[in-house]
Amino acid sequence: MKTEKHKADFVLCIENKDCDDLETGKVYQVVSDQNAVQEGYLRIIDESEEDYLYPASCFVPLSLPREAHRLSRSKNHSLRRMGSERSEPHR
Numbered sequence: 001m002k003t004e005k006h007k008a009d010f011v012l013c014i015e016n017k018d019c020d021d022l023e024t025g026k027v028y029q030v031v032s033d034q035n036a037v038q039e040g041y042l043r044i045i046d047e048s049e050e051d052y053l054y055p056a057s058c059f060v061p062l063s064l065p066r067e068a069h070r071l072s073r074s075k076n077h078s079l080r081r082m083g084s085e086r087s088e089p090h091r
Helices: 034-038 066-073
Strands: 010-013 027-031 041-045 051-055 059-062
């Protein structure tokens, strides 16, 4: 049986040191990437709506209700946009 060390669909940014594209206090969606997790990173969908690797230490996992997961996957709603109007891509 395969177990995951870090199983969270959403995380809260608690630090953005050296990661100017992250906003502390913002909720981000995580893309599953076990290789990244093994190296101490999370694959996060950022403001550009693309996924990038960021240090796992910048985040804490969140437990959200099923409804929040469903809404985040719909075209009309997105937790990814919560809290910011920035549209600059990660560089």
